[in-house]
Amino acid sequence: MRIAIVGAGIAGLSAAYDLAGQGYAVTIYEAGDQVGGLASGFRDAAWDWPLERFYHHIFTTDHAIIELTNDIGMRDRLFFRAPVTAQWWRGRGYALDGVLPVLRFPGLPFIDRLRFGLTAFYLKFITQNWQRLEQTTAMAWTERVSGRNVARVIWRPLLEGKFGPHADEVNMAWLWARLRARSFQLGYFRGGFQAFADELCAACVRRGVQVWRQTPVKSVCQTATGWQISAAQHPPADYDAVLVTGAPGLLARLVTTLPAEYLGQLRRLNSMGAVVMTIALRRPLTNGIYWLNLPKDEFPFLALVEHTNFIEPDYYGGDHLIYCGDYLDPNHEYFRLDASALLERFLPALRRINPAFQPEWVRAYWLHRETYAQPIVPVNHSRNIPPIATPLPGLFWASMSQVYPWDRGTNYAVELGRRAARVMHEFAGQYQQTVPSGY
Structure with missing residues (x-):
């Protein structure tokens, strides 16, 4: 089977790495001049290391990216530290990165600090039922459990900062996942996340993956036998399966034959x-x-x-x-x-x-x-998320909208890409059964 992947972000590269390891012929189309997607970096002439365009780190609990780092032989370039994170209150920053800093935070009475700490402990270490939590908004839940004062001083600024005017729409499962996956120690790569993306790309190439940079895809069209990709500076190429990584709008623009009901589902993903x-x-x-x-x-x-x-x-x-x-x-x-x-x-x-x-x-x-x-993740958001396999056979989609209830990030991009590879491998097994002998 010949497989095309649109986008050389972390999800696309992770999928390509696993698919190529299973023997498939994989080609990646990347519109930019470097790989890495939202984790890619830039470099000033005076710097030894590139820097991420958008701030990045990982957590000690980010098992998917740590496992892949081990797989590609880069573990010695990953390190963890415990930098200070803080909340601004009345003219200065106050650390909230541990039990004692929370208990010392003057923005809340002592009883409210305890309620905040106990709520965070419950969400991080006790409850696992996120499906129930997604049935209510984060603000309603935190006001009921932590109290209105804690919700106003701690939780609302977090939600408003992240979601602006949509803060009151966000469901509690998102906040649970955010706390569940966090650690006080943060991880970084020697050479930045661009070094990780470049090494992952090199590992893909060693497995036979073709990577076309500066090659934006114009269209993805269904044919009688599979899919055809038209891309800048390349003749149209035929594939048995295609994985599109990126925004819902990108998938809708590239594939004009998507069913109307599925398009409507994509458009509801804000x-x-x-x-x-x-x-x-x-x-x-x-x-x-x-x-x-x-x-x-x-x-x-x-x-x-x-x-x-x-x-x-x-x-x-x-x-x-x-x-x-x-x-x-x-x-x-x-x-x-x-x-x-x-x-x-x-x-x-x-x-x-x-x-x-x-x-x-x-x-x-x-x-x-x-x-x-x-x-943006409203109440009962799990009902809104399309699966990786689209309604069109051989067409697959992977985006940060599908990592829910977890928050977007490089760890979940790796997990999503490897999950997409498994779904496509299952499709390949069915595909091989339909191919005539000697094809």
Whole structure:
């Protein structure tokens, strides 16, 4: 069987690695000039390591990506640390990355700190019934269990920061999964996540996978015997099966023969986009904080991530690197403003975080945007998610919308890609039974 994969993100590469290992002839089409998808990086001339366009790390509980890291012989380049994560409250950041920091947090009375800690403990270590949790919203559940004060100070800012005007739609299973999968130690690769993506791609190539970069796919058309892909700078090519990775809108655009009912299901999968500005500073901004959650009603972005409080600035030419990131509706003005205009919006916030900050600290800045970055997960969302196999035989789809109830990320991209490979392998077994002898 000949298999085509559209997209060389982590899911597409993971699927290709397993499919090629099972003996299939796999070709990957990638529109960009490098692999990695949302985990891909960029590099300034002064840096030794590339940096992710969108901030990335993994957790000690991310078994899928750790297993794949072992499979491709890269385990010695993965390491874990425990950087400080904090919540902004009344003019400063307070760490909330452990039992004692939570108990010391002055934003809540002591009894509410206990309720917050017990709720988080229950969600992380006790309950496993996420199907029941998805039947109610996260705000309703946390108000009932943690109390209104805890929900207002802790849970609502988290949900509003992530989902903006959709915060009250999000179901409790998403919040459960977010807490369940987190660890205080965070993982990173020597050379960044681009190094991981490049090594995974190289492992695919060693198994015989063809990878066409800078080759956007124009259409995926069903034929009498399978599927045909038309792509830039390449003649149309025929395949027995196709896996499309990416947004629901991409699948709908590439395959115009999808049934109307299935198209309707795709269109009901709403998502937020991501806008992230990376700024190289000549001095550190925070006092050792890696991740600082910010209230959306006070700041022009959701998170301040000082990457070089996690990874030494030595790898980046001495730059102190910060991310100013936000999840926004794709029609938000941040998707239209140019980088310099957006920087002007963000600079006053940096001075508020550190009153000593001056614009002269900025050496360089970069702006990255993606309109499909965070699926919105309403009540009973599991009913909305299409399976990997589409209604059209031989056509498969894998996207971050299908990792639910887990949150999107590289670990679940690996899990999804390997799951897609298993589904396609099952299809291949049925396909081989229908192929005439000597075909």
